[in-house]
Amino acid sequence: MQEATYLILTALAAGSQHGYGIIVDVSEISGGRVRLRAGTLYTALDRLRADGLIAVDREEIVENRLRRYYRLTAEGEKRLAAEAARLHANATAAMRRLNPGLAGAWHEPGQGRP
Amino acid sequence: MSEQARLERRYRRLLACYPRAFRRENEEEILAVLLACAQEGQQRPGLAASADLIKGAIQVRLRPAPGQPPSVRIAIRLMFASAAAHLAVLITVVATAGSVRSAAARSYPGLAAAHTVSATLVMYCVLASLGIVVWPLLAWGLLRGRDWARIALAWEVAWIALIIGVGIIQGSAVYAPANLIAGAVDWLIALSACVLLFTGTSGRFYHPEPRTETPWRGTFGTM
Numbered sequence: 195m196q197e198a199t200y201l202i203l204t205a206l207a208a209g210s211q212h213g214y215g216i217i218v219d220v221s222e223i224s225g226g227r228v229r230l231r232a233g234t235l236y237t238a239l240d241r242l243r244a245d246g247l248i249a250v251d252r253e254e255i256v257e258n259r260l261r262r263y264y265r266l267t268a269e270g271e272k273r274l275a276a277e278a279a280r281l282h283a284n285a286t287a288a289m290r291r292l293n294p295g296l297a298g299a300w301h302e303p304g305q306g307r308p
Numbered sequence: 309m310s311e312q313a314r315l316e317r318r319y320r321r322l323l324a325c326y327p328r329a330f331r332r333e334n335e336e337e338i339l340a341v342l343l344a345c346a347q348e349g350q351q352r353p354g355l356a357a358s359a360d361l362i363k364g365a366i367q368v369r370l371r372p373a374p375g376q377p378p379s380v381r382i383a384i385r386l387m388f389a390s391a392a393a394h395l396a397v398l399i400t401v402v403a404t405a406g407s408v409r410s411a412a413a414r415s416y417p418g419l420a421a422a423h424t425v426s427a428t429l430v431m432y433c434v435l436a437s438l439g440i441v442v443w444p445l446l447a448w449g450l451l452r453g454r455d456w457a458r459i460a461l462a463w464e465v466a467w468i469a470l471i472i473g474v475g476i477i478q479g480s481a482v483y484a485p486a487n488l489i490a491g492a493v494d495w496l497i498a499l500s501a502c503v504l505l506f507t508g509t510s511g512r513f514y515h516p517e518p519r520t521e522t523p524w525r526g527t528f529g530t531m
Contacts, residue, residue, distance in 0.1 A: 213337060213338070213340070213341040214340070214341050214344045214345070217341065217345070231345075231356065231357055231360035231361075232338050232341045232342045232345065232357070232360070232361065233338075233357070233360035233361040233362075233363060233364030233365070234360055234363075234364060235341070236334050236337070236338050236341075236364065237364040237367050237368055240330065240333075240334065240368065241371070259336065259339070259340040259343075260336040260337050260340060261337070261340065262337050
């Protein structure tokens with residue numbers, strides 16, 4: 195899963211959002227590192243809708259302009275959770291090797307902290 | 309006209325790069341986001357935003373159609389590679405035309421030989437120029453699952469083989485080896501695409517009952 199896709203799904207994990215809201219949220223989630231542009235965002239949203247990972251939640255007209263809200267589908271939640279677990283496992287493996295003495299501080303997803 | 313109206317008009321021109329069906333579904337919304345992201349007093353789309361929109365349009369247009377087998381996807385990529393190869397052939401032919409003519413004149417003195425070489429070079433140029441236009445058009449048809457594009461490709465492969473064969477008979481291996489190599493590479497790419505399109509699961513993509521237009525789900529076709 196591409197980082198932009200992962201961050202868009204993460205932005206929608208907390209609730210439905212419109213396009214501009216997703217851009218702002220992705221910027222916050224990534225600490226300002228990823229600034230989505232409209233072309234990238236809507237190409238990704240269109241693909242995610244086609245794949246059934248997100249769906250249109252509702253539409254509003256604000257100042258004569260269309261505002262469409264997107265939400266995660268059940269399949270989207272499942273894929274995001276799987277990707278988050280994968281990234282977490284990778285990060286855990288890396289940190290264990292970098293800090294062998296702190297092995298106990300990094301744990302596998304789903305396991306309780308020691 | 310207000311600054312925002314000017315900016316909006318320019319953004320709409322950029323959004324015209326996207327397929328019509330995609331625009332119908334998303335244009336107003338994208339425009340709202342673009343304008344929301346614009347700076348105070350901005351009248352022109354920024355370079356990065358413009359590049360991003362064009363990149364997005366290309367991605368949307370190249371997106372595989374539903375049910376497209378991997379072999380078709382690879383073949384279509386090869387078609388675009390072939391268009392690039394045609395461009396390379398054209399550049400090669402034009403860049404080496406002078407040296408080819410003089411080499412041919414040394415090897416085959418006489419007016420008739422010079423005319424034959426010139427005619428062959430013109431033929432190469434026409435073929436390469438056609439390829440730059442025709443291959444993307446065929447790729448467009450192939451993306452949409454059109455069987456005529458597959459048949460046209462097969463004819464094209466045969467046509468290129470004929471042209472190369474004529475060139476070899478006329479001694480192109482001696483006086484125009486670069487052109488011959490470029491043409492052969494182009495032919496091999498086209499032949500590979502052709503084999504992929506006529507074998508395996510590709511047939512089912514091109515030979516179902518007449519295809520009906522599906523709702524927009526990212527195909528190259530709706531322009």
